[in-house]
Structure formats: C-alpha cells, structure tokens
Amino acid sequence: MNLNEIIEHRRNVKPKFFTGETIPDSTVSTLLSSANWAPTHGFTEPWRFVVFSGDSINSLASFQSELYKSSISKELYKDLKYEKLKINPLLASHIIALVVEKSVGTKISLVEEIVATSCAVQNILLSASTQNIAVHWTTGGMTYMNEMKTFLGFTEKDQVLGFLYLGKSPEHIKKEGRRLSTIENKVIWRK
C-alpha cells in the first residue's frame, strides 16, 4: 500500500474485537519510534507515552474505575461504565497513555504542543496499521482528571490526550471506514 492507502485504511478497532494475543514489546517500541518523528515547534518534542502491559494494565484498570466511582455523584454513577473501565483494559496487549508535557521556559503554547503530540499519535496509528496492530483511541476513561495526570507521573500544567489500547484483531482489515461529509465540504479554495 502507498501512504495514501495506508492513511485511508487505518481504522479504530474497539477492544471487544481483540483476540487476546500479546504483541511483542519490540513491536510497540517501533511504533513509539515513529511517534518521535512528528513535527515539533522549537524542538520541544512534548509527546510523552506511558506504556502499560502485563500486571500494570490491572493497576490502570483498577485506578480508573475506582477514580470514576469516587469522583462521580451517586445520581450520575452508572454500573456499566464502572465495569467497562475495569474490564476493557484487560482486553488489550498494551495500553499507551498519551501525554503532552508542557515545556517550561519556552514561547511554545500548550495548543501547539497538543498539536505536535497529536501528530505523534497519528504516526503511531499509521505505523500500527502497517504492522497489523489494531488500535482503539479512547478518552472515555478518566482522561481529563488531575488525578490521572498524577497517576501517570505528570503535573497540572501537562495534558493527557487519552489512551491507545493495542491488540490483534481481524477487524483491523475488515472494518469499513466512513466519513459523514466529503473533504470538498471542508475545504475553501481561494484563487
């Protein structure tokens, strides 16, 4: 496949479609190496990744589900959400927490560092797609809570962008992509 085809065929695959197969750490390292080639304003290279595998996935699952339980009001609490936060991570071979470490003493804004890190994440997604690794990007957990930043080893100035759940899945190649609107509706040409 050429690059355009790789981009077009990349799909988000939910963990319920994962086979349970373990991905070698070395393969995950390859994906992370691609991330490091993202563009970066002022070379702040703000992307940080916390990689969970093995027992540490259980810790993440317990942490996020208990954080949900303790931080939500009784009226809004949903058993199903608690169970999903606790069980879904266990379906993944690896989970990569996506973090922007805001640079200190530079003129580069948090927005720019979020954008640079998003480019790094796309590199991971495309690299994974070429290696038949299924990826689910989720922000559905406790992504935006300060407690999560602390759990991951970061501080309030930093920004968590979510989690990539990695696995093997036949859905990776089967799934049809869809967009609600064509690119023509999103582009203004001025000549």
Ligand SMILES: Cc1cc2nc3c(=O)[nH]c(=O)nc-3n(C[C@H](O)[C@H](O)[C@H](O)COP(=O)(O)O)c2cc1C
């Ligand atoms: C910033 C971001 C956050 C996302 N969060 C979630 C999420 O919480 N749950 C989910 O099911 N998918 C999430 N996704 C994945 C999208 O659902 C998915 O990209 C979209 O359905 C388009 O499908 P495709 O990536 O296969 O083209 C997220 C994607 C992005 C870019």
